[in-house]
Amino acid sequence: MNASTNRLSSSMRSLFCLILAAASLQAVAQSPDRAAAIALEQRGRTVEAELAWHSIAASDPGNAEAFAHLGLLASRQEHYADAIASYNKALVLAPNMPGLQMNLGLVLFKANQFPAAIKNFSALLSLHPDAATVNHLTILLGMAHFGMGDYLVAIPYLERSAANDPQSLTLRLTLAHSCLWSKQYDCVLSVYKQILALNADSAEADMIAGEALDEKGDDSGAIGQFRAATHANPSEPNAHFGLGYLLWKQQHFDEAAVEFEAELNINPTQGQARAYLADSLVEINQFEKARPDLEQLVAAPNSSAMVHRDLGIVYGETGHPEDAMKQLQQAILLDPSYVSAHWRLAKIYQATGNKALAKSEFEIVSTMKQQSSRPLTQQLDTTPSSQHP
Template identity: 25%
Template sequence: MLLAVLVLFQLGPLFERAAQALQSGDYEAAERDLIQARKLAPSNAAVLANLGVVYSKTERYGKAIEAYQAALKAKPGDPRLLINLGLAHLKQEDYRAALPLFRQVPTTQARELEAGCLIFMGEPRKAIAMLEGLASAEPGALYLLGLAQMRAGETGKGQRTLDQLLTRAVSPAQAEYLIGKAMLESEYFEQAVEVLSRAVHRDPNLVEARLELAKANVSLRRNDEAETLLKEVLAARPSDVEAHYYLGALYAQLDREAEALPHLDKVLAAKPGFWGVHYYYGRLHAAARRYKQALPFLEAAAKLNPDEMSVWYQLTRTAKALGMDGRSKEALANYERLRKANMAPDSNKPAEKM
């Protein structure tokens, strides 16, 4: 009993100090105090949840997932924990892990997040039915509905939905950013560049628009423009994991390994469950004929995202180079299956999406 009182006596000030640091944006101090608090109370849901927030805020999503999962063991079914855990999975493009978490929460926010998962899992019509049922005029919901409609082939309807953002969003620049982002996600790259360029011109400080514009230029193989924009994003936000990923991926595609690795290292530390970073490590090793080093990265990428053609292409070549003919044939069969399903040309399509 005395020990429990002593723990509570020590835990209270630590937790309060961590909460204040978290609120003020001092994540280093918050993490330090929360780690000490966790040593005193390893199963305290509030401590674990706030530790998850710190890791999410500092873009260390693998650690955030571990913290939220531990918090849910102490507090099963907590809606906020379920949402936060789902969001951490989304940051690693693990939509299948996020979807059942959102489905457990009976809120409009959870339905919108569920619809977002469905869109990126290739089920836009289910997302449309869900979003239309919400009848929400919020910019985020309109963005998702427009994106779902465009991905379902309803281009005109999607454009009309997205046009509503011009009167609903916070600013014209914000509206054009969301419209351009939807264009990019729907693979209308030229249109995305046009709209996002306007957003950046309207508001040069809208870093999100600059990042999406960089991604559109990557897709169009406008490498110099993309590199410049990504460097500008990182100058404004040095710890932006998505910008590090796209710049590292761009350098990897250009076989500039020495420049790619520092960026990819940052991504791997933050998002160990993200398939793309494993793919590019594997691709770089394979390009340098370091096939033994390439293999585990490519196998990890294939496990994390079995629907990505470029992973199976690289795995086919790498396994063949290592004399693993059986594995090479399996990988090639998966590549051919996806190529036929997508009716895509027989080419090594690079992984570009994060």
């Protein structure tokens, strides 16, 4: 659960490429230079084709086709700024050139210029094109809104697109994500049923449904969905972490530790899995096993209050009260509302004879509310929280 623009699947991007390739350009009278440029383009000799079209554009600045082909060639090389500039020049010269506005919209989409792409696609849709083009534009509008994080607006476009393509698993997964991230949890579960009809072993779908159930407060249902995900695909990224976190929230620390370890076997760089594994080990009093990871985690940039608290506990339980104080104080500095860190620090002060400081910390604890754990949806997108009992 990266930035939304990275959530677009490869199959959807392939669709955009097919639409781009299929878009026609205005036919003009054949000339030797034009024929040579097209031949180079068709043979994949992109640099030479660009030079040929540049030469045509230089000798005939009003040649819209030359700029259109330059836009197409630039887009194929992912030189989107150049492609947009060339397509805009072509549009000024020939605003009604077939396929040109569609190609511009696709390049704007690929350049993550979603508002401009949406404006372009909406204008094309208002021209009442044929049914196939309407379907393409509906998908593109849904994905553009999805790409800019406007998930609620994306839903009706994606619903229509999915209805027009009953066999598309990709569209339904994207729709399910849009429903999840716009907090439409019943929508998620409805789409999940459609996905199961297409692929009963979709680990990704199981995870999305599990996140929705977690948001709805159905703990056992969420755990069941994540167990299904790990069975469907034991190597699915974040499936074991998600299951581990749900078990951790229920204080099933032994089981949670097993899942966090499984996640780390798949992805050793999964920092959240390492942090929550260490925390689970602390909760089951395996202090020395947790210590190496915690010492590494607290030294990392943007370390969380939770790992400092946990290392403070480890130091306190293994006879290093001064080090424990430092770690607990750092946890409180990072999160002044961290009840458990205050309570642990009070106990350390009490054990070392700092009665006044212990009393002060206990008084702070008495005025604070116990924090609740965050939903899994937030955990899958962020660093470990300090919200731990």
